[in-house]
Amino acid sequence: GENVEQHPSTLSVQEGDSAxxxxxxxxxxxxxxxxxxxxxGKRPQLIIDIRSNVGEKKDQxxxxxxxxxxxxxxxxxxxxxxxxxxxxFCAASTDDYKLSFGAGTTVTVRA
Amino acid sequence: NAGVxxxxxxxxxxxxxxxxxxxxxxxxxxxxxxxxQDPGMGLRLIHYSVGEGTTAKGEVPDGYNVSRLKKQxxxxxxxxxxxxxxxxxxxASSLTSGGTGELFFGExxxxxxx
Numbered sequence: 001g002e003n004v005e006q007h008p009s010t011l012s013v014q015e016g017d018s019a020x021x022x023x024x025x026x027x028x029x030x031x032x033x034x035x036x037x038x039x040x041g042k043r044p045q046l047i048i049d050i051r052s053n054v055g056e057k058k059d060q061x062x063x064x065x066x067x068x069x070x071x072x073x074x075x076x077x078x079x080x081x082x083x084x085x086x087x088x089f090c091a092a093s094t095d096d097y098k099l100s101f102g103a104g105t106t107v108t109v110r111a
Numbered sequence: 112n113a114g115v116x117x118x119x120x121x122x123x124x125x126x127x128x129x130x131x132x133x134x135x136x137x138x139x140x141x142x143x144x145x146x147x148q149d150p151g152m153g154l155r156l157i158h159y160s161v162g163e164g165t166t167a168k169g170e171v172p173d174g175y176n177v178s179r180l181k182k183q184x185x186x187x188x189x190x191x192x193x194x195x196x197x198x199x200x201x202x203a204s205s206l207t208s209g210g211t212g213e214l215f216f217g218e219x220x221x222x223x224x225x
Contacts, residue, residue, distance in 0.1 A: 001170070004153075006153075009151070032210055032211050034213070034214075036214075042218070043201065043216040043217060043218050043219060044154070044201070044214075044216050045216070046213045046214065049213070089153055089154065093210030093211065094210070095210050097142070097159055097161060097167070097208050097210050098156055098159065098169065098170075098210055099156070099210060099214070100170075101153035101154040101155070102153055103151055103152055103153045104151075104153050
């Protein structure tokens with residue numbers, strides 16, 4: 001099955017700086033790559049996703065890039081704010097029903 | 112519109128006891144999922160359903176059973192709980208199949224098995 005690795009496991013950034021989280025996947029057939037954000041004690045929520053026919057997607061301060069050749073994708077958060085502190089999960093899917101999630105990155109934004 | 116709701120939110124079991132987690136969604140979604148979340152391991156799929164009356168195994172199905180008798184409900188059962196099943200359980204639903212579209216998660220159910 002699909003194996004998704006996520007790095008780093010923890011990330012501390014100064015408010016206003018950028019944060020980058022990287023994920024690699026094993027199955028070249030994967031075609032959908034969402035990112036979920038989970039605030040402390042809350043449920044995961046989708047923040048952005050990208051499909052394999054697109055190389056980059058942006059939504060305000062968040063962007064995701066995909067490199068199909070290298071089988072990796074990244075989440076970029078610019079101008080970080082305290083409310084960006086959370087656990088971020090990447091995921092990849094190879095079939096219609098199942099997502100494989102990375103282990104998560106705990107992001108802390110220091111004031 | 113409540114979205115996805117899970118009950119109970121917290122439960123403590125002794126080894127060998129059984130219990131059922133209930134997931135209900137009011138979005139008329141066809142697809143429903145049960146995940147477990149453990150520190151450092153992300154979210155792992157236990158079982159899923161692609162419609163009323165259907166169920167299928169995910170990554171870590173052993174020790175769990177599920178049923179989807181009604182479209183809006185997806186039940187997760189533990190027949191004989193083990194300490195290894197201590198975890199936070201999340202139910203999710205999706206309008207399109209989960210490998211292609213957004214998952215809507217419940218608030219989670221924290222289960223401790225002593």
